Amino acid sequence: MNEQTPIAERAEKLQGLGCARKRVEDARFTQGKGNYVDDIKLNGMLFGDFVRSPYGHARIKGIDKEAALAVPGVLAVITAEDLIPLNLHYMPTLAGDVQAVLAHEKVLFQSQEVAFVVATDRYAAADGVELVEVDYEELPVVVDAAKAMAADAPLLREDIKDKDEGAHGPRKHHNHIFYWDAGDLEGTQRALSQAEVVAEESIAYQRVHPCPLETCGCVASMDKVNGKLTVWGTFQAPHAVRTVASLISNIPEHNIRIVSPDIGGGFGNKVGVYPGYICAIVASIVTGQPVKWIEDRIENLSSTAFARDYHMTGKIAATKEGKITGLQCHVLADHGAFDACADPTKFPAGFFHICTGSYDIPVAYVGVDGVYTNKAPGGVAYRCSFRVTEASYFIERMIDVLARKLEMDPAELRMKNFIAREQFPYTSALGWEYDSGNYHTAMAKAMETVGYQALRTEQAANREAFVRGETRSLMGIGVAFFTEIVGAGPVKNCDILGLGMFDSCEIRVHPTGSAIARLGTISQGQGHATTFAQILASEIGLPADRITVEEGDTDTAPYGLGTYGSRSTPVAGAATAMAGRKIRAKAQMIAAYLLEVHDDDLEWEVDRFQVKGNPERFKAMSEIAFAAYNQAIPGIEPGLEAVSYYDPPNMTYPFGAYICVVDVDVDTGVTDIRRFYALDDCGTRINPMVIEGQVHGGLTEALAIAMGQEIRYDEIGNVQGASLMDFFLPTAVETPTWETDHTVTPSPHHPIGAKGVGESPNVGGVPAFSNAVVDAFAHLGLTHTQMPHDHWRVWSVAQDLGLHG
Amino acid sequence: MSKKAISMTVNGRPVEAPAEPRTLLIHYLREQLDLTGPHIGCDTGHCGACTVDLDGQSVKSCMVFAIQAEGAEVTTIEGLAQPDGRLHALQEAFREHHGLQCGYCTPGMITRAYRLLQENPDPSEQEIRYGISGNLCRCTGYQNIVRAIQAAAQNLNSVPEAAE
Ligand code: FES
Numbered sequence A: 001m002n003e004q005t006p007i008a009e010r011a012e013k014l015q016g017l018g019c020a021r022k023r024v025e026d027a028r029f030t031q032g033k034g035n036y037v038d039d040i041k042l043n044g045m046l047f048g049d050f051v052r053s054p055y056g057h058a059r060i061k062g063i064d065k066e067a068a069l070a071v072p073g074v075l076a077v078i079t080a081e082d083l084i085p086l087n088l089h090y091m092p093t094l095a096g097d098v099q100a101v102l103a104h105e106k107v108l109f110q111s112q113e114v115a116f117v118v119a120t121d122r123y124a125a126a127d128g129v130e131l132v133e134v135d136y137e138e139l140p141v142v143v144d145a146a147k148a149m150a151a152d153a154p155l156l157r158e159d160i161k162d163k164d165e166g167a168h169g170p171r172k173h174h175n176h177i178f179y180w181d182a183g184d185l186e187g188t189q190r191a192l193s194q195a196e197v198v199a200e201e202s203i204a205y206q207r208v209h210p211c212p213l214e215t216c217g218c219v220a221s222m223d224k225v226n227g228k229l230t231v232w233g234t235f236q237a238p239h240a241v242r243t244v245a246s247l248i249s250n251i252p253e254h255n256i257r258i259v260s261p262d263i264g265g266g267f268g269n270k271v272g273v274y275p276g277y278i279c280a281i282v283a284s285i286v287t288g289q290p291v292k293w294i295e296d297r298i299e300n301l302s303s304t305a306f307a308r309d310y311h312m313t314g315k316i317a318a319t320k321e322g323k324i325t326g327l328q329c330h331v332l333a334d335h336g337a338f339d340a341c342a343d344p345t346k347f348p349a350g351f352f353h354i355c356t357g358s359y360d361i362p363v364a365y366v367g368v369d370g371v372y373t374n375k376a377p378g379g380v381a382y383r384c385s386f387r388v389t390e391a392s393y394f395i396e397r398m399i400d401v402l403a404r405k406l407e408m409d410p411a412e413l414r415m416k417n418f419i420a421r422e423q424f425p426y427t428s429a430l431g432w433e434y435d436s437g438n439y440h441t442a443m444a445k446a447m448e449t450v451g452y453q454a455l456r457t458e459q460a461a462n463r464e465a466f467v468r469g470e471t472r473s474l475m476g477i478g479v480a481f482f483t484e485i486v487g488a489g490p491v492k493n494c495d496i497l498g499l500g501m502f503d504s505c506e507i508r509v510h511p512t513g514s515a516i517a518r519l520g521t522i523s524q525g526q527g528h529a530t531t532f533a534q535i536l537a538s539e540i541g542l543p544a545d546r547i548t549v550e551e552g553d554t555d556t557a558p559y560g561l562g563t564y565g566s567r568s569t570p571v572a573g574a575a576t577a578m579a580g581r582k583i584r585a586k587a588q589m590i591a592a593y594l595l596e597v598h599d600d601d602l603e604w605e606v607d608r609f610q611v612k613g614n615p616e617r618f619k620a621m622s623e624i625a626f627a628a629y630n631q632a633i634p635g636i637e638p639g640l641e642a643v644s645y646y647d648p649p650n651m652t653y654p655f656g657a658y659i660c661v662v663d664v665d666v667d668t669g670v671t672d673i674r675r676f677y678a679l680d681d682c683g684t685r686i687n688p689m690v691i692e693g694q695v696h697g698g699l700t701e702a703l704a705i706a707m708g709q710e711i712r713y714d715e716i717g718n719v720q721g722a723s724l725m726d727f728f729l730p731t732a733v734e735t736p737t738w739e740t741d742h743t744v745t746p747s748p749h750h751p752i753g754a755k756g757v758g759e760s761p762n763v764g765g766v767p768a769f770s771n772a773v774v775d776a777f778a779h780l781g782l783t784h785t786q787m788p789h790d791h792w793r794v795w796s797v798a799q800d801l802g803l804h805g
Numbered sequence B: 001m002s003k004k005a006i007s008m009t010v011n012g013r014p015v016e017a018p019a020e021p022r023t024l025l026i027h028y029l030r031e032q033l034d035l036t037g038p039h040i041g042c043d044t045g046h047c048g049a050c051t052v053d054l055d056g057q058s059v060k061s062c063m064v065f066a067i068q069a070e071g072a073e074v075t076t077i078e079g080l081a082q083p084d085g086r087l088h089a090l091q092e093a094f095r096e097h098h099g100l101q102c103g104y105c106t107p108g109m110i111t112r113a114y115r116l117l118q119e120n121p122d123p124s125e126q127e128i129r130y131g132i133s134g135n136l137c138r139c140t141g142y143q144n145i146v147r148a149i150q151a152a153a154q155n156l157n158s159v160p161e162a163a164e
């Protein structure tokens, strides 16, 4: 078979690692044939909709369902009272707290779920919602994390008021959730007190929201005849949902099937378990009919899964020459009304302690106080790995603040403090073991490509022209160098609700040389069906086009912890490679039998095993597959299947250098991103086209966060801007053209050296934009200004600096 | 609320289905006609996921009552391919240039681009960016969408009969 075909040609045909393979998902999406949760239609399906709190904090004195129940089509109105007998009025959160499914006795944030109206269609359900009468008594509201910790602050969580021990240790105040710290406090204080230079800054990372284009939703269907519950929904972690659903409902896990159909973007929004899922399940059990719940956009932005809301205070110590000697950080973390963060159990502040960044900092200390406020729960990793975005924003701003103080170029200061290539594997002061990196090279390449020195010269000329009154525009150059930490994670220290964060892949090779691979992850646009087939094509020598990748159905997929925190490639991608290697090992034995040689006499080449030194004698994988099913081979079981559960030995540490050039109109506050260059190093590159697409998308989300997104609350707890009318999502007009670039530093511990990329651009992008805006005014004394840098805020900066005459 | 039969032509086919006077066109298409290509991404008319073509204009079908489309010609993403299954140049180009990721914005985006290219068969990059600014995408950063539309325009202009 194809004896003559040269190796390169055969390899190309596989469309394996490194190939810019076109996506297999696209055929259905471009024809409107995707299958998203709201597309699901079942016989007799009902529709559920929420009555939500108009208040940020109020006591519920009574709920009158009567008028709602009189609406034609309305079948039921479920309240906390109905859930109490089932013990479902509260549900466990991923962070070890509980969250009200339907408000019991009081509401703690605006838009909180109060009652669930079930009706024959969505219009009737909405009519019912309008007519449920809830009698509230308003209570004092706290929307500021610092004020929540005041001695006389109102008590928010009456349900846990007597608990002075939370899931993560002692609580020091009635609105306190946890204190978590890492590093060497004494050593850091010593470094700070002995330092030649100390820079300090308070850096807030505002509350934002992942806002995928598709909101959250589900269809729950309880089949009372065979006792099986099926739930289709927007789940980034279907197996975890199944286990949690089983634990709280007492339905045995084999009788629950969770399916994630096509998902219209997740970005962290779809990791958690929301009251809507529980209510739809309960309603289906009660009515015996399938029940659909789909949140609308305003509900999405105001109730499910905010991100960030981190208030960070930092001190960084250095010598006069700019060698960093210590770093301290305290965070006031606003978690909203319930602690529903999606972090590995042992890390209530996620991986925030990656905040020493890409720098060789000898000593550091970080402490995080988690606090309750009258705001929506969440704290999800919005296109980032568990608080890494906050950490990266913090350190990359601090470096710039220090550079200003030292009167040193921020790029030069970074170069001076990078962890050197030969220091890897490098153990950071806060305890992480960085797997590999080549920071100096990446930074130098970035500076060279953008012409960094020329940009600085141009900036100096711009500033002089500004002084002469020839322009009203100031030029800013933002530099950011980030190190991500992704791929959670080693089971020894990463679990969610006790479930180890491994992932899995199961492969079946069919007799005619094609295959199906099933994984524990779930794509939300990342193109897993395309890229995981490529990994496998390279491992087992079958063309990617002949490998189906399936995810998201807990009845068929092996157990896995899902897709978020850029963990799919580092963990499930590794599981795929390892399962492929098991297939290959068995194939080798079969080939040896067929060729009548010893196993060791064979070598693998692209798509075949060949006899060493005699490449004309070979068996291609497709022939081996056929033999596996139709020949009785002594000592070898028939079939060609494998499964691998991969527990990564370490996280992976992607990194990158981003440079942004912005022109700021000081009279209008309008910012024009003139140029954005992003160099990413995500180790081995599986599909460059998909990587580039991920970078474009991540940078656009970073642009949104840095320049305009904010979920704000007024003093009395009204959420502001929770619709697309106000919440900033850039259009094609505001979005610049991105310049992408890369270096390749493989991960030494990952089977194919890949590190993951989906979230890097958000982690590195936000500080790059922010640094650019601050840099535009730096010569006038500005060291920091809070995000988002919308036109009004930027205008205010110019106003405060006296630029408006 | 009482329902009334509403008829229109959708993707070249005459259709009739009952709906309330307040039923939105997007719900009529998705739930009565099972055309689930157009999606719902917001409740304020900002995202464009629900974009369809109504009597030769791009329309956000969440902002129109079904009854307002009585007697109209409606084209959705499902109606863009040729009857023999050959895809529209835009559908091909979006795949070729990686103009989609999660695919949720894609039907609305392609349907909008379809009309844009009839309004302006040879748009500049800037004209494309303005032309699709009523359609939000959270995944792609638009760059490859713009490239895909440019490529489709070129393709359609070189084979004029493929334009429809
Ligand atoms: S659904 Fe967002 S504009 Fe129609």
Ligand code: FES
Pocket: A213, A264, A265, A525, B099, B100, B101, B102, B103, B104, B105, B106, B136, B137, B138, B139, B140
């Ligand atoms: S591809 Fe996901 S919103 Fe556009």
